[in-house]
Amino acid sequence: MGEFELIRTFFAAAPCAQGGEGIALGIGDDCALLALPPGEQLAISTDTLVAGVHFADPCDPFLLGQRSLAVAVSDLAAMGAHPLAFTLALTTPTVDADWLQRYAQGLNAMALNCGVGLVGGDTTRGPLSLTLTVFGRVPAGLALTRHGAQPGDLLCVGGELGNAAGALPLVLNQRTAPAAIAEPLLAHYWSPQPQLALGLALRGKATSAMDVSDGLLADCEHIAKASAVRLVIERQRLPLSSALLAFLGDDEARSAALSGGDDYVLAFTLPPAELVPLQADGWPVQVVGRVEQGQGVVLVDPAGQDITPVIRGYQHFRETH
Numbered sequence: 001m002g003e004f005e006l007i008r009t010f011f012a013a014a015p016c017a018q019g020g021e022g023i024a025l026g027i028g029d030d031c032a033l034l035a036l037p038p039g040e041q042l043a044i045s046t047d048t049l050v051a052g053v054h055f056a057d058p059c060d061p062f063l064l065g066q067r068s069l070a071v072a073v074s075d076l077a078a079m080g081a082h083p084l085a086f087t088l089a090l091t092t093p094t095v096d097a098d099w100l101q102r103y104a105q106g107l108n109a110m111a112l113n114c115g116v117g118l119v120g121g122d123t124t125r126g127p128l129s130l131t132l133t134v135f136g137r138v139p140a141g142l143a144l145t146r147h148g149a150q151p152g153d154l155l156c157v158g159g160e161l162g163n164a165a166g167a168l169p170l171v172l173n174q175r176t177a178p179a180a181i182a183e184p185l186l187a188h189y190w191s192p193q194p195q196l197a198l199g200l201a202l203r204g205k206a207t208s209a210m211d212v213s214d215g216l217l218a219d220c221e222h223i224a225k226a227s228a229v230r231l232v233i234e235r236q237r238l239p240l241s242s243a244l245l246a247f248l249g250d251d252e253a254r255s256a257a258l259s260g261g262d263d264y265v266l267a268f269t270l271p272p273a274e275l276v277p278l279q280a281d282g283w284p285v286q287v288v289g290r291v292e293q294g295q296g297v298v299l300v301d302p303a304g305q306d307i308t309p310v311i312r313g314y315q316h317f318r319e320t321h
Contacts, residue, residue, distance in 0.1 A: 065106025081136030165260020
């Protein structure tokens with residue numbers, strides 16, 4: 001099977017590749033064409049997932065299809081962007097029709113769930129890797145960024161932390177657990193739900209935002225640096241699921257929430273006056289700390305003592321000695 005037949009067979013015919021809002025021209029030409037309403041800006045983000053680094057190999061291709069798109073779309077949620085389209089660059093060592101069909105089905109399921117259309121990409125032979133570029137739109141001046149956090153703001157997250165990190169031993173077959181514990185953790189790992197609606201609700205309210213991919217401590221460092229402030233995280237306020245606590249216990253669960261990564265919930269700073277209206281409207285806003293003058297990120301215990309760990313999250317190119 002050649003490259004173009006592969007694209008036609010497994011991707012171009014998928015429901016998510018049939019155009020939609022904001023897509024003037026999709027698959028089939030040298031470029032896709034996206035249409036933006038007047039006064040809106042294009043938000044763009046690219047994510048690469050490499051076999052053996054970002055996901056176990058082999059793994060269920062349907063679940064991988066869901067996950068690979070969800071982690072990319074989460075960046076649009078972090079910017080408060082409305083999703084439009086995505087491209088896929090697929091590198092695969094062989095043409096395995098069953099694998100490609102299952103991967104395309106998972107990709108399509110997540111695309112329809114997120115309201116984002118496949119508009120192009122590329123295929124090539126080599127070690128298995130996936131590069132997805134997502135496109136969204138946001139009114140000029142309303143994008144959520146990492147800049148803007150102010151002393152006195154609350155540090156918040158959009159839901160439970162640590163579930164995906166807790167699932168990793170299950171994904172790697174290092175541990176087992178009863179279905180009532182394993183299933184919610186594995187669902188969070190393989191099918192994270194980008195918080196697109198929350199991102200839209202935070203426009204004009206949050207002073208800074210990003211999604212949690214490398215761990216709360218590590219990702220909050222980006223907000224602290226961009227905003228030139230100090231973020232204080234209160235260990236006892238971390239929102240943890242009952243499944244995670246049952247699987248790991250309190251201490252290990254809190255470590256997973258702080259440094260495990262792969263949560264894909266939003267972390268954001270919020271003026272205190274905005275908290276109650278958002279919670280009253282049903283948004284899953286959980287306060288985990290505060291913004292102060294200074295720099296960096298610190299973790300404190302209930303007594304206010306600094307207990308910040310040395311390793312704060314995942315880094316691809318951390319030097320080892």
